[in-house]
Each structure stands twice: as structure tokens, then as C-alpha cells.
Amino acid sequence: MSSPLVISNLRKTFGGLVATNDVSFSVAQGESLALIGPNGAGKTTIFSQIMGELRQTAGTITLFGNEISKLSTPARIREGVSRTYQVPRPFGEMTVAENIRVGLMPDNIWHMITRSGNADRELELALSVGFSEDDLKRTPSELSMGDLRKLEMARTMATGPRVMLLDEVFAGLTVGEIAQIAALIQQMRKDGMTFLIVSHDLKALEPLVDRAIAIEQGTHIAEGPFAQVMADDAVRASYLGAA
Amino acid sequence: MNIRWYHFALWAAFMAVMFALPEFVSRGTLRTVIFANFLAIFAISWDVLSGRTGYISFGHPFLIGIGAYTTAILTKRFDVAIEASIPIAVIVTMIAGFIVFLPALRIKGSYFALVTLAFMELMYQLVQVIRPDLTGGTRGISGIQGITRGAVNGYYLSLTLLLVVAVTVWLVMRTRVGTALSAIGMNEESVRGSGLDTTKLKLFAFLFSALIAGLGGAFYAHYVGAIAPRALFDINFLFTIIVAALIGGAATTAGPIIGAFFLTFLLEYLRPYLPGAERYFIYGGVALLLYMYQPKGIIALLETMKDRIIRRSST
Amino acid sequence: MLQIIIQGLLLSGLYALIAVGFTLIFSVGRVLNLAYGAYLMIGGYAFFFFSQQLGLPILLGVILAGVLGCLAGLLKYRLLVIPLKGDHVAIEISTLILAVVIQAGIVLLFGDSPKVLLPIVPGVTQIAGASVTFNILTATLVSWAILISLYLFIKKTHLGRAMQAVSMDKKGAAISGVNPDHINMLTWGISGTLGAVAGVFFASYTQLSPSMWVAPLIIAVAVVIVGGIGSIIGTLIVAHIIGFMEVIAVAEIAPELRGVFTMLLIIAVLIIRPQGLFGREEIQ
Numbered sequence: 001m002s003s004p005l006v007i008s009n010l011r012k013t014f015g016g017l018v019a020t021n022d023v024s025f026s027v028a029q030g031e032s033l034a035l036i037g038p039n040g041a042g043k044t045t046i047f048s049q050i051m052g053e054l055r056q057t058a059g060t061i062t063l064f065g066n067e068i069s070k071l072s073t074p075a076r077i078r079e080g081v082s083r084t085y086q087v088p089r090p091f092g093e094m095t096v097a098e099n100i101r102v103g104l105m106p107d108n109i110w111h112m113i114t115r116s117g118n119a120d121r122e123l124e125l126a127l128s129v130g131f132s133e134d135d136l137k138r139t140p141s142e143l144s145m146g147d148l149r150k151l152e153m154a155r156t157m158a159t160g161p162r163v164m165l166l167d168e169v170f171a172g173l174t175v176g177e178i179a180q181i182a183a184l185i186q187q188m189r190k191d192g193m194t195f196l197i198v199s200h201d202l203k204a205l206e207p208l209v210d211r212a213i214a215i216e217q218g219t220h221i222a223e224g225p226f227a228q229v230m231a232d233d234a235v236r237a238s239y240l241g242a243a
Numbered sequence: 244m245n246i247r248w249y250h251f252a253l254w255a256a257f258m259a260v261m262f263a264l265p266e267f268v269s270r271g272t273l274r275t276v277i278f279a280n281f282l283a284i285f286a287i288s289w290d291v292l293s294g295r296t297g298y299i300s301f302g303h304p305f306l307i308g309i310g311a312y313t314t315a316i317l318t319k320r321f322d323v324a325i326e327a328s329i330p331i332a333v334i335v336t337m338i339a340g341f342i343v344f345l346p347a348l349r350i351k352g353s354y355f356a357l358v359t360l361a362f363m364e365l366m367y368q369l370v371q372v373i374r375p376d377l378t379g380g381t382r383g384i385s386g387i388q389g390i391t392r393g394a395v396n397g398y399y400l401s402l403t404l405l406l407v408v409a410v411t412v413w414l415v416m417r418t419r420v421g422t423a424l425s426a427i428g429m430n431e432e433s434v435r436g437s438g439l440d441t442t443k444l445k446l447f448a449f450l451f452s453a454l455i456a457g458l459g460g461a462f463y464a465h466y467v468g469a470i471a472p473r474a475l476f477d478i479n480f481l482f483t484i485i486v487a488a489l490i491g492g493a494a495t496t497a498g499p500i501i502g503a504f505f506l507t508f509l510l511e512y513l514r515p516y517l518p519g520a521e522r523y524f525i526y527g528g529v530a531l532l533l534y535m536y537q538p539k540g541i542i543a544l545l546e547t548m549k550d551r552i553i554r555r556s557s558t
Numbered sequence: 559m560l561q562i563i564i565q566g567l568l569l570s571g572l573y574a575l576i577a578v579g580f581t582l583i584f585s586v587g588r589v590l591n592l593a594y595g596a597y598l599m600i601g602g603y604a605f606f607f608f609s610q611q612l613g614l615p616i617l618l619g620v621i622l623a624g625v626l627g628c629l630a631g632l633l634k635y636r637l638l639v640i641p642l643k644g645d646h647v648a649i650e651i652s653t654l655i656l657a658v659v660i661q662a663g664i665v666l667l668f669g670d671s672p673k674v675l676l677p678i679v680p681g682v683t684q685i686a687g688a689s690v691t692f693n694i695l696t697a698t699l700v701s702w703a704i705l706i707s708l709y710l711f712i713k714k715t716h717l718g719r720a721m722q723a724v725s726m727d728k729k730g731a732a733i734s735g736v737n738p739d740h741i742n743m744l745t746w747g748i749s750g751t752l753g754a755v756a757g758v759f760f761a762s763y764t765q766l767s768p769s770m771w772v773a774p775l776i777i778a779v780a781v782v783i784v785g786g787i788g789s790i791i792g793t794l795i796v797a798h799i800i801g802f803m804e805v806i807a808v809a810e811i812a813p814e815l816r817g818v819f820t821m822l823l824i825i826a827v828l829i830i831r832p833q834g835l836f837g838r839e840e841i842q
Contacts, residue, residue, distance in 0.1 A: 077438030
């Protein structure tokens with residue numbers, strides 16, 4: 001079976017600025033990979049290219065052996081990759097249940113009209129990220145930052161991904177919420193989900209990943225077991241330089 | 244689907260009142276209600292696209308006008324039967340809607356509103372010069388064949404049409420497609436990020452809206468009997484449609500109906516007191532204040548009132 | 559041929575004047591002011607009232623029209639734009655309603671029938687075989703004078719640069735000590751004044767009627783779409799493209815088609831280059 005996600009020679013330039021400089025890596029089936037680097041290193045830019053929100057200047061992205069680099073975002077999601085965002089983007093005037101419902105919808109208007117939704121699955125997803133049944137009727141304006149991240153996680157899971165990209169899932173969360181999301185990720189890893197995770201909370205990140213890749217100024221600078229990457233001279237220099 | 248018994252009760256009550264109406268009111272009032280019915284259809288059509296997805300259309304008179312002109316030209320100039328000309332008019336309107344949709348695909352926000360406005364003005368000017376032998380040029384087409392005779396029959400026809408349109412829209416919008424369209428209005432990127440092709444959804448909204456506009460426009464042409472470019476492709480007409488949808492409450496089905504009746508009757512009841520132009524001044528002023536006070540419309544005001552009453556009775 | 563060039567230049571000058579106030583608001587405030595055409599109507603009717611009905615001097619009439627336009631702009635900003643907190647859709651809709659209200663107000667004050675405005679500057683001259691009224695000639699010259707001073711104002715003065723800053727990056731401008739609120743207020747005032755003055759000339763070119771606000775609004779919209787936001791030079795060039803297209807259409811094809819090419823241009827530009835021919839790309 002081919003590798004879930006393979007990035008080859010990915011390059012993105014904005015005018016003269018090189019945001020992604022010839023980055024290559026791959027994620028194995030069921031593996032959880034951390035993407036680390038200082039602010040502005042280009043981690044989110046790589047996520048956006050994998051999802052097709054930004055078009056790469058050069059290079060290819062392959063998902064389970066199919067090249068997806070030219071597909072639209074929704075088409076990539078149908079291929080089995082989905083992401084969360086640093087800043088959660090819920091549908092402001094919809095309930096938690098409706099937000100999750102949008103993620104569960106088939107990309108077929110006729111089916112949207114003729115077939116009814118799966119309320120049980122909505123509830124199941126909401127419960128799995130730590131909402132209670134009462135939360136289903138709440139709207140985003142009543143939710144905390146942690147709740148919004150959980151909602152985003154649930155909607156992303158609803159699209160049925162086989163590879164999930166998590167962008168700063170722990171930012172703005174309480175210790176309890178971090179533990180809850182971490183437990184959820186661990187459970188999903190056991191169930192065979194493949195992850196690519198960006199987080200500044202290195203302590204929370206470490207137990208969740210098998211391996212790490214470090215990026216600085218769009219360039220791949222180190223790769224290997226998490227502790228080894230963190231001990232790498234170039235990686236330490238990049239963090240110190242950023243601070 | 245989430246449909247409750249009281250939804251049916253409300254629809255049934257509304258239908259009962261409306262069908263019994265000719266027994267209680269004068270012929271004159273009935274003619275006013277007919278206009279309110281048509282306005283409600285147009286406002287629902289606008290709402291399906293703009294109220295839900297947030298893509299504001301300033302070009303709805305363009306769609307309605309195409310429906311009206313197509314059926315008028317077919318019946319008057321080519322002696323096509325109404326049974327055939329109305330469906331053809333609807334299809335032509337949908338094709339026109341699709342043509343507008345193509346350039347509109349690439350643009351967002353204010354620019355979308357402007358391009359639809361440009362289409363309306365384009366149509367206004369073209370219809371006067373291209374084949375005036377068919378379109379009647381500046382003077383338009385008069386003596387269009389009617390479908391019914393008399394106010395009561397005209398009323399029942401317009402009411403039936405309104406009910407068919409309203410119930411259909413209501414049912415469709417309660418399914419997941421309605422949720423998805425509203426989601427586009429809130430955050431289009433997140434809809435794409437949920438794996439849904441928003442282009443397809445917007446095209447659906449556009450065509451559904453054009454279908455209703457074409458249907459309404461065609462029946463309207465046969466009801467009034469005469470159409471002219473300045474009466475159809477006109478900013479004042481556009482204003483009335485948009486304001487009806489917004490004053491009543493956008494992104495709901497009852498809202499545009501309430502708004503259309505409110506506006507029509509506001510204008511009608513001001514007539515005895517203000518026979519002249521003052522009426523339009525007050526009419527516009529009321530619309531503006533109401534919109535500024537509650538952009539979500541009368542339906543939101545009613546809901547706040549209902550909540551207040553329930554809270555008071557429960558304490 | 560020469561006649562077309564002269565007529566094109568004259569009409570385009572007027573169009574540039576009509577569009578510039580609208581462009582200004584769209585660039586700085588990022589909102590579509592659909593009641594912009596109503597400024598022209600206010601200006602035209604105010605001038606009609608002051609100089610033709612009250613018999614005040616012409617220059618005073620123009621100034622009073624400008625003052626009224628400025629007031630209308632400021633009031634609109636205070637009473638509509640601020641309460642709606644920059645919600646674009648709500649502002650577009652409410653300015654559209656406002657335009658209709660102002661139209662009804664004009665009917666109330668001056669009646670429904672169109673009025674002919676006496677030429678601001680009477681007289682006719684011959685230029686290269688074409689008869690040109692002093693009136694439209696003055697309009698064009700005034701329009702150029704206003705556009706050049708506006709250009710200098712925006713490029714050279716502190717206040718003008720502050721307006722530019724707000725138009726490019728509201729937050730950034732606020733951080734560097736510019737109060738976007740004051741700048742917006744100022745822009746709405748200037749836009750109203752420009753609209754009203756343009757209205758005086760536009761009305762003397764055509765006529766006064768309660769529905770006269772639609773045509774200039776469409777012209778302004780066309781100039782903004784085709785030219786893109788944030789460029790006075792772009793506004794000027796596009797006003798000439800549109801003006802010449804109209805003159806050529808009227809002279810060579812059919813007078814009724816004068817506006818059709820403008821609309822087709824709008825649609826074509828939106829398909830090919832949504833940010834306009836001369837506008838900057840929106841920075842995400």
C-alpha cells in the first residue's frame with residue numbers, strides 16, 4: 001500500500017520571498033508526524049498547499065498514491081485529507097450540531113435534499129471531542145476558545161479523513177482541555193489515523209507523535225525522532241534566533 | 244428534516260385565511276393582495292440566492308423581466324399557448340441566470356452586487372433596441388393574453404402560485420442543502436474546508452432562484468397584461484423586492500411573505516392620508532428605520548416578542 | 559472624427575468628475591455608497607433652487623450645492639455607516655433605500671416633472687467645426703481642475719497621505735497614529751461635495767429629474783469596476799474609455815446603444831481581471 005502522504009520538492013514563492021523551499025517528506029500509514037519550527041517558518045503555508053488553499057509554485061503532493069496537487073480543496077477532502085485552522089472558523093449563527101452537520105454532508109446536492117442527515121453520527125462526533133449532549137444546541141458565540149477548537153476538530157473529523165492535519169490544536173486551551181484533545185488524538189492513532197501536527201506546545205506534542213520534521217524559513221532542516229530533532233543544533237539555533 | 248406539527252398548523256392556518264379572504268374583503272383590496280402575492284414570490288426568489296448565501300443580487304429584475312418578456316413575446320407574437328410559453332419562459336430565465344452566474348463565479352462581495360446591477364441595466368437598454376418588433380421597444384408589450392378573468396380568479400391563481408413556491412422553498416431549505424447555503428453566507432471558506440464544492444451550491448441557489456423569478460415573472464406578465472422596460476428593469480422595482488425580503492426577515496421563508504404584505508399594505512394604507520409623493524417618502528423612511536433597527540426583519544421582532552410573552556407567562 | 563474627439567473629451571471630463579467621489583469612498587471606506595447618485599441629485603436641485611429660483615449668483619449657487627452635498631455625506635456617515643459598524647451588505651442595502659427616500663423627497667419638494675437647468679455659463683463656440691457650449695466646456699475644465707487638485711491633495715498633503723494609508727491598511731494606519739474614523743468622516747464629506755458639484759454640471763448637461771441619480775451611479779460603478787480601486791489616474795483613464803465609447807456608439811452605431819458597451823465592458827473586465835485594469839490586488 002502506498003504511503004498516505006508524500007510531499008516531493010514542494011516550493012512556494014510570493015514574489016521574491018521563498019515561503020517553502022524545496023521541502024520533501026512523507027508520512028507512513030498510521031504514523032503521527034510533528035511539523036515544528038519557529039513562528040513564520042512556513043508550517044501553515046505547507047498545510048495550505050496540501051489542502052489546495054494555496055497553489056504550489058513547484059513540486060507534487062501525493063495522497064495514497066494519487067497525485068492531488070492540482071485538485072480543488074473540496075476534491076482533496078474527498079480524497080481523504082482534512083485540516084483544522086489556527087483560528088477556528090465556525091458558522092457563526094448555527095448550532096454545534098449544524099456545524100458538524102456541514103462536515104458530514106455529501107458533496108451531492110440531490111443527496112443533500114433527498115436523504116436525511118445522520119443525527120446519531122453528529123452526536124457521536126460531538127461527544128468524542130468532549131461536548132455534552134446539551135452542547136449540541138449552543139451557538140459559537142456562547143462557546144469558549146477551547147470549545148471552538150473542539151468544534152473545529154469535530155467538523156474536520158466529520159469529513160471522514162484518513163489523514164488529518166492539525167494546526168495549533170492546543171492554543172488557547174486549558175490544561176484539562178489539552179488532556180482531553182490529546183486523549184482523543186491518542187485514541188484515533190490507535191484506530192489507525194495518520195496525523196501531521198503543528199503545535200508550539202512542544203510538551204503536549206511530544207507524546208502524540210512518532211517523529212518530527214523541523215522547518216526554518218521554508219527549508220527542511222532536520223528530521224527524526226522527536227527528542228533527536230529537538231536536540232539538533234540547527235533546530236535549537238532556529239528557535240533561539242526567533243526568540 | 245426537523246419538521247414539527249406546529250409547522251403544518253401554521254401553514255394550514257395561513258392557507259385557510261388566505262383562501263377565505265375573497266369572502267371578506269372588497270375587490271380593490273383583493274387586487275392589492277394579488278400584488279402582494281407576486282411581490283412575495285419575487286422576494287422569496289431573491290432570498291433563495293441572496294438572503295441565504297449572502298451574495299447580494301441587484302439583478303433580480305433582470306431575471307423576472309426575462310421570464311415576463313419571454314412569455315409575452317411567445318404568446319403575443321408567435322401565438323404559442325400559455326401552457327407551453329410559461330415553461331419555456333422559466334427555462335429561458337434559468338439559462339439567463341446561468342449566463343450571469345459565469346462571470347459572477349470569480350467575484351465576491353460588493354463586486355457581485357455590481358455585476359448583477361450591470362446585467363439589469365444592460366437588459367434595460369438592449370430590450371429597447373434589439374428587435375423592437377418583438378419587444379415593443381421603449382413602450383413594451385401590451386394586450387398580453389390573460390390566464391383568468393376577474394379579481395377573485397386572479398387572486399386564487401396568484402395565491403396558489405405563492406403557496407406552491409413558498410412550500411417548495413420551505414421544504415428544500417429545511418433539508419441539508421438549506422443548511423449548506425446558509426453556511427456559505429456565514430463562512431464560504433469553511434464550507435469548502437468541509438469538503439463541499441461551493442461553486443456547485445451557488446449554482447444551485449442561482450438556478451433555483453432564477454426558476455422562481457422566471458415563474459413569477461411569467462405569471463405576472465399574464466396577470467398585468469402589459470410590460471415595459473422601465474417598469475421591469477428598474478431600480479425602484481429592485482428596491483421593493485430586496486426591501487420586502489429584508490424587512491420581513493432574510494434567510495427565512497415566512498419573512499419575504501410578511502415583508503411583501505407589510506410593504507404593499509403600508510403603501511396602500513398611506514394612500515388615503517397621503518395621496519401624493521409624500522407616501523413614497525414615508526414608505527422608504529419606514530423601511531430604512533426598520534432595517535436599521537432590526538436587520539433581521541419583522542420575523543426577528545415577532546420572535547423577540549414571543550420570547551418575552553413566554554418568559555412573562557412562565558414567571 | 560475631430561468632432562468625436564472633442565465630444566469624447568468633454569463627456570469624459572464630466573464622467574471623471576462624476577466617478578471620482580464614488581471611487582474615493584470605495585477606496586478609503588471600502589463600502590459601496592449606492593446613494594452616491596443622490597448627491598448629484600441634491601447638488602443639481604440645490605443649484606436650481608438657489609440660483610434659478612432665488613436668483614443668487616451662480617458661483618454662490620455652486621458653493622451652496624457643494625456645502626449641502628458635504629452635509630449629506632457627513633450625515634450619511636454618522637447616521638448610517640457608523641451605526642452599521644462597517645457591515646458592507648447592510649451599508650449597501652441601506653444606502654440603496656436611502657437613495658429611494660431622497661428621490662421621494664425631491665419629488666415632494668420639486669414635483670415629478672423634469673426641470674431644465676439654464677446653462678451655468680451661457681454661450682456657444684465653434685471648435686474645429688463642432689459647436690461646443692461654454693457650459694460643457696466649463697464643466698470639463700472645472701472637472702480637470704478638481705481632479706488635479708484632488709490628486710495633489712492626496713499625494714502631497716499630510717491629510718491626503720493619511721487617507722491613502724487608511725485605504726491600504728486600516729489597522730496599520732491606526733497603529734501609526736492616524737484615526738481612521740476622522741479620515742473616513744473627511745472622505746465622506748469630500749465625496750459628498752464632489753458628488754454635488756458634479757451634479758450641478760451633470761444636470762446642466764442633461765436635465766433635472768427625480769430619477770436622475772441612476773445614470774451617474776451606473777457610470778461611477780463602471781469606472782470603479784473597470785479602473786479598480788485606489789487610483790485617481792485609473793479613474794481618469796477609464797472615464798475617458800467610457801466617455802469615448804459612448805460618443806462613438808452614438809455617432810457611429812445607434813444613440814440607443816450608448817450605455818450597452820459600458821455594461822459589456824464592466825462584465826468583461828470582471829471576468830478577465832476582477833481587480834480592475836489599474837487597481838491593486840487585494841492583500842489577503
